[in-house]
Amino acid sequence: MALRPVLLTDRYELTMLAAALADGTADRDCTFEVFARRLPHGRRYGVLAGTGRLLETLADFRFGDAELAALREQGLTDPALLDRLAGFAFTGDVDGYAEGDVYFPGSPVLSVRAPFGQAVLLETLVLSVLNHDSAIASAAARMVGAAGGRPCIEMGSRRTHEEAAVAAARAAWLVGFGSTSNLAAGARYGVPTAGTSAHAFTLLHDDEAAAFRAQVQTLGTGTTLLVDTYDTMRGIRTAIEVAGPELGAVRLDSGDLGDLAVQARALLDSLGAHRTRVTVTSDLDEYAIAALAAAPVDGYGVGTSLVTGSGSPTAGMVYKLVERDGVPVAKTAEGKRSVGGRKNAVRRHDAAGTATAEVVSPHPVQARDGDRDLLVPLVRGGRLVDDLDPAARLRAARDHHERARTALPAEAWSLSRGEPAIDTVSS
Amino acid sequence: MALRPVLLTDRYELTMLAAALADGTADRDCTFEVFARRLPHGRRYGVLAGTGRLLETLADFRFGDAELAALREQGLTDPALLDRLAGFAFTGDVDGYAEGDVYFPGSPVLSVRAPFGQAVLLETLVLSVLNHDSAIASAAARMVGAAGGRPCIEMGSRRTHEEAAVAAARAAWLVGFGSTSNLAAGARYGVPTAGTSAHAFTLLHDDEAAAFRAQVQTLGTGTTLLVDTYDTMRGIRTAIEVAGPELGAVRLDSGDLGDLAVQARALLDSLGAHRTRVTVTSDLDEYAIAALAAAPVDGYGVGTSLVTGSGSPTAGMVYKLVERDGVPVAKTAEGKRSVGGRKNAVRRHDAAGTATAEVVSPHPVQARDGDRDLLVPLVRGGRLVDDLDPAARLRAARDHHERARTALPAEAWSLSRGEPAIDTVSS
Structure with a gap:
C-alpha cells in the first residue's frame, strides 16, 4: 500500500494534536530541538547524517484521502483533527547543523520552529531518519579513519532492512x-556501486577455472575474483592463469585475513601480478580494519558492522520542546532532563584551524576569531532553502563532512573509549 | 524516486547473472537455502519473521523501464543481461518454515529452487527482509516471555529507519x-496502534493540570496520562484530580521505574484509583522487564531495545547455493563452510508435545510419532500458495508462533546465555 510518509509516525503525535486543537494550544509558537545526550561507547565524535533525506520527504508530508482513511480505520476520528490534517502543510522554519558535520553531546543538530500542531507531527520521522543515518555515518567515519586512505566498500545491504540498506549506503559514502x-543507492543518490561475484558463482560452475573464465570474459581482466571457495592459494594461481597478471583484484572473504593477505600478496608477486590488488571482506569493523593496517591489503569491504552502527545501531537523538511562545520550557523530574530555550551553537577553532570547543547556549554567543556558526537555515516558511537534487545534496554533505572532520583535534581519531574530542560549553 | 524492489539489491547479483548468461550456466537448476550459523548472545531460540513481507514483494519483483535505465546509468549495459532482466519474472518454487516458527543454528528457514539466473536475483532482498525482521522478532519474543502476560507496547519507531520501524512493529506483534x-503498521498490517501524549504536550501548556484536562477532554478518562514531567507524585495527584479515579492509566517514563511504580500504585490506591493502571516505558529491554516482575506494573512500552534487536540488530542469516543440477555443492576453504544438498527439516516432539530435536538432513528423515515437517510450500511456479492479504498473513504467523513457542522446553525461557533449547541433529 503506497501511503505517504506522514503515517511513518507515532500515534501519540496525532492524539496530542487532537487535544491541543480542542483547547486552543495547537497554534502556540514552538521550538523543538534535536540533540543526543551522549555519544555511544565512549566515541570521540558523532556524524550528523540524514538531514538531506529528511528534507526531501517534506514536500510530500501531507495527508491525502488514503492517509485520512487509514487514520479513521484506526479510530482517529476526531473531526477537528481530520479537518486540520486534510489541510496540513508544514509552513515553519528549520535550522540545523549542515549534514555531514560532526556533533557532540548536547549539540542542537536540528531546530524546528512552527506552531505546535505542525512541529509535533514531524517528530517521529525526524528522529527515525536522523537516528538511523547518524548511527551509520558515525560508525562508518571511524572505519574510514582506521582504513587510512585505503578504499572502503559498503556491502551490508543483506544485514539490515531493505530500505535502511539504501540509507546506510548513502551515509557511508557521505x-x-x-x-x-x-544499486538503489546508486539510482537514488548517485553513490558509485561495485561488486563482482559470490561463492555461489564459483559453486555454480563445474570448477573454479570455468567460473573465473566466465567472469573475466564478461567483466574484463580488471575484475575482482573471489578466490577462497576451495583452496585460497590454489584459487589465486587459477585466477592468474585465467586472467593473466593484469587481473584487477582478488578478494578474500574468510579465514585469517591478515595472514592470508600476506600469503596472497607474496603469491601474486611471484606470479608477476604485482598490480593485482588484495581486497578483504569478512566481518570487518573499525578495529579489524585497524588491525590490518600493516597487512598488504588494498581495500576493505564492510557489511554487518557498518549497517548496524558497529554496536550502536541508533544515535539516541531526542526531539524536545525547548520554547513555547518565547518561554523556555524543560522537563524537571528526575531523569531525561533537558535545557530550556532555543540554542545558539558555535564551534571554536584555534589559530591553526583546529576545533577547540562546541559552544551551545540559549544566550547569544560572543564572537571570536575562528568561530563557525553551526546552525544554518534549511527551511523557511515550509520551503527548502537549497534547490539541490538528492545526489548533489549528498555530494555537498560529503564535502562538508571532510572539512568538519579534518578540523577535529588528533584525539578524535582514537578508536579507544574516552571523552568527546572537544568539550561542549555553555558560553 | 519510486523504483521497484528489484533495485534493493547488491550489484554483484547482476554481474553474476551477466557472466552466467555468457557461458550458459544461468539456467542451471539451483537450490539456495537460508539459515543462521548460530544464535546471537547464547540465546535459546530464534524466531523466523519477514517471510510474509518477502512474499508480498514477489509480485512486483520485475524490471521496468525505470529500473533498466537506472542499471544502464550505473554501467550495467551488457545487452544480454538487460534483455534477460526486461523479461524477468520469478517462476521457481519456494519452501520455508512457516513465518513465526522458531529456528535454531542450521535450520533451513527458506529454500529457493529456480534457475540460477532467477534465484540469484532474490538473494539480497531475501536476506535483508529475513535478517531484519527475524532479529526483531527474536528479541521481542524474549520480552514477551519476560513480561509474563503483562501487555507490551512497541514504541521504537523513532530509534530506527522509518521503514524498518514498520517492519519492526509487525515483527513485534507477530x-x-x-x-x-x-500508524503505518496499523494501516498496512492491521496491527493495533496505541499512544496518548509526550512530555512536550505537558510543556506546551501553562501547567500540568491544563494539559491533563485537554487530554482527558479529548481522549476520555480511559486515557493514559504521562505524569513525570515535573514531580511524579504530584503529577499523579493532579491526574486523578483532573480525570477522577476512573483514569485509565498513568505512564512513568524516567527515573527508577520499580521504585516509582510502587509509590505510584500506593498513591493511586490511596486516592481510590484502584483500577488505574501503571505503565512504564523508559529504556526497557527483556532484562529490565524481568527485573520489574515483582513491581506493580500493568504494562511495558519498549522502544530502542526492540527495534535494535536488543544487542543483535541482524539475525546473521545467509543464502547459500547447496545444490546445482542435482549435485550437492559447498564452500570448502577455511571459514564460512556449509553443508551441501537440499535439506529436509523435521521437529521431533515427545509424547507431551514438547520439542526435543531439530532434524536437518539432505537425506530423507525417518518419520516418528510427534514429528512436524518444518518446510511448507510457499511459492509454486512463481505464484504464492496462499491468497491471504497482508493483515491475515500476519495473523496466521502470530498464531503459528504461539503454537511453535509453546511447544519449546522450559529451558527456552531462560534469558541467560546458554545452548539452544533443542539440539539440531542430522538424522
Missing part, C-alpha cells in the same frame, strides 16, 4: 566510503 | 506484543 554494493 | 505506536 563520510568517505568509496562505493556501495547497493 | 510474537505477542499487544500494540504498536506506529
